[in-house]
Amino acid sequence: MFIYVISILYWFFRVIELALVAYILLSWLPIAPKLRLLISDIMKPLLNPVRRMLSTSVFNTRGLDLSPIILYLITAYCLQLCVRLR
Numbered sequence: 001m002f003i004y005v006i007s008i009l010y011w012f013f014r015v016i017e018l019a020l021v022a023y024i025l026l027s028w029l030p031i032a033p034k035l036r037l038l039i040s041d042i043m044k045p046l047l048n049p050v051r052r053m054l055s056t057s058v059f060n061t062r063g064l065d066l067s068p069i070i071l072y073l074i075t076a077y078c079l080q081l082c083v084r085l086r
Contacts, residue, residue, distance in 0.1 A: 003086065010082040017075045019043060024068050047071060 023043045026036040050067040054060060 006082050006085050010079065010086075013075050013078045013082065016046065017072070017079065020046075020068060020072055020075065024072075027068075043068075050074075 019039055019042055022035075023039045026032065026039060047067045050070050051065070054067060054070070059066065
């Protein structure tokens with residue numbers, strides 16, 4: 001039973017990682033506005049808590065949004081944790 005939960009969590013974090021990479025790439029490129037809006041709506045609930053924490057921390061950068069990078073690092077850590085627990 002435990003292995004199934006870890007597998008589900010692994011694939012959940014993998015999907016988040018792929019959506020985050022798509023979010024980052026589409027934020028740089030002015031293509032596919034509908035897809036960009038869809039991925040932005042998906043990633044907004046995940047990025048907002050990170051943005052709130054960054055706004056009150058020492059790393060408050062007004063012009064540079066570091067939240068996708070931090071969320072990517074958290075997701076990568078969770079993926080590695082799932083791999084080690086398998």
